[in-house]
Amino acid sequence: MNGSVDILRRPLVVLAASGLLLSACDRPERTEAPVDATPVIEAPLAPRIVPAPLTLDRRTLLDGLRRAASNYASGVRPQGVDALVGKPFSVVTAFGCRGPEPVAEGQAEGLARWSWAPERRAIQLSMTPGDWTRSALIVGAGGGDESWEAVEGFWIPRPWMEDGGCPALAADPLASGPVAPSPQTVGLAAVFDADGSRVERRNGRAYAYSVRPEGEAETVAAPADGYRLRLEGRVAAFPDGRAIRCRATGPDQRPVCIAAVRLDRVAFEDSAGETLSEWRIGG
Numbered sequence: 001m002n003g004s005v006d007i008l009r010r011p012l013v014v015l016a017a018s019g020l021l022l023s024a025c026d027r028p029e030r031t032e033a034p035v036d037a038t039p040v041i042e043a044p045l046a047p048r049i050v051p052a053p054l055t056l057d058r059r060t061l062l063d064g065l066r067r068a069a070s071n072y073a074s075g076v077r078p079q080g081v082d083a084l085v086g087k088p089f090s091v092v093t094a095f096g097c098r099g100p101e102p103v104a105e106g107q108a109e110g111l112a113r114w115s116w117a118p119e120r121r122a123i124q125l126s127m128t129p130g131d132w133t134r135s136a137l138i139v140g141a142g143g144g145d146e147s148w149e150a151v152e153g154f155w156i157p158r159p160w161m162e163d164g165g166c167p168a169l170a171a172d173p174l175a176s177g178p179v180a181p182s183p184q185t186v187g188l189a190a191v192f193d194a195d196g197s198r199v200e201r202r203n204g205r206a207y208a209y210s211v212r213p214e215g216e217a218e219t220v221a222a223p224a225d226g227y228r229l230r231l232e233g234r235v236a237a238f239p240d241g242r243a244i245r246c247r248a249t250g251p252d253q254r255p256v257c258i259a260a261v262r263l264d265r266v267a268f269e270d271s272a273g274e275t276l277s278e279w280r281i282g283g
Contacts, residue, residue, distance in 0.1 A: 056089040056235070059162040061259065065186050065244060066159075069255040072246035084243040089261070090232045091188070092269070093156055097166035097226040110155040110187065112229040112268075117210065120219045125268050125276070127229055128206040129153055132189055137247050137258055149194035150201050153258070154231060159186040166226050166271075185256045190263040191236055200263075200281045209268050209277035225271035232267075233281075236260040 056064075064084050071078060093112070095101075100123075101113040110130035114123050129152035132138055138151050158167065171179065192201055213220045235243045238260055246257040267278035 054088065056084070056087050056091075058091045058093075058156075058164045061089055061091055062156070062159055062162065062186065065257045065259060068242075068244040069185075069246050069257045072255050072257070073248070073251070078242065082237065082241060082243050084235045084259070085237045085241070087235050088233070089235060090230065091156065092164040092228050092230045093158075094164055094166045094226050094228055094271075095157070096223065098171075099222065110153045110184070111157060112227070114211075114223075114227055121213070123211040123220055123222075125209045125211065125227060126206045127154075127208075127266070127268075128204065129190065129202050130155075131204065132258075137245050137256065138189065148191045149196075150192040150203075152190045152192070152202055154188045154190065155184040156186045156188065157181070157184065164228070185254050187256075187258045188231060188261045189258045190233075191260050207266055207268070207277075207279060211276065223271060227276075228269040228271065228273070230265070230267040230269055231261075231263065232265040233261050233263040236262050 061084075070076075095112040096114040100115045109128045112125070112127040114125050116122075117124055132151045132153035133148070135151075135153075138148070161167065192198075211220055237243055238245055244257055244259045246255040248255040263281045265278060265280055268276045270276060
């Protein structure tokens with residue numbers, strides 16, 4: 001009897017297994033989720049905006065002075081806020097490019113020079129600011145500047161040169177004599193308030209420094225490429241709110257233009273830019 005029951009159970013087991021196999025075959029095959037083949041396009045980088053230099057150098061300051069001369073000669077009166085006012089500046093000018101320039105009687109102040117000390121034992125660097133306090137450019141265009149008790153002037157020679165170095169041009173060997181330099185037409189007017197410190201003013205005294213021999217040498221060699229005068233500070237404003245004033249005595253003359261400034265530093269440098277001596281003003 002038990003044998004008959006076992007025989008009956010076997011077909012049932014086989015049928016159950018077959019059902020499981022058929023159920024597994026009927027299930028749908030799993031498929032991977034479709035991949036989005038659309039390429040990712042990155043947004044282009046915005047062009048880099050290079051900010052304008054914060055400190056005005058010789059080139060940018062001369063550009064402003066040239067525009068002011070053109071406006072003055074053309075009768076154009078600029079409107080709005082003067083963008084130069086309040087800007088820091090650092091201007092370098094070469095001097096002594098052709099050798100020593102002793103200070104002669106009647107020569108204009110406001111230019112740096114160098115000269116030999118006795119027996120060439122040293123080189124004397126000198127820069128005496130001009131007294132522009134009562135000049136027509138200061139008091140003749142705007143009813144006077146009563147708030148400024150003193151104005152000391154610094155010329156920027158060779159304003160047609162942007163880099164401030166020595167000119168490469170040599171003097172004409174066929175010239176019958178020395179060629180007079182062009183008149184000075186561009187300058188910086190260092191202004192001093194009536195209630196400000198008087199220690200900062202030069203009052204006719206020169207910025208002076210002596211270059212002495214090094215080591216065991218008894219004399220000093222002449223510079224191969226002159227020296228440099230560096231002026232640093234911030235651009236100020238005349239009473240009309242403009243940074244620059246110009247003046248000319250006739251329509252066919254190049255206007256003389258000066259920028260009002262607050263000086264922070266005056267320095268003598270060698271031709272490589274190394275500081276030889278400096279004066280800090282107001283600091």
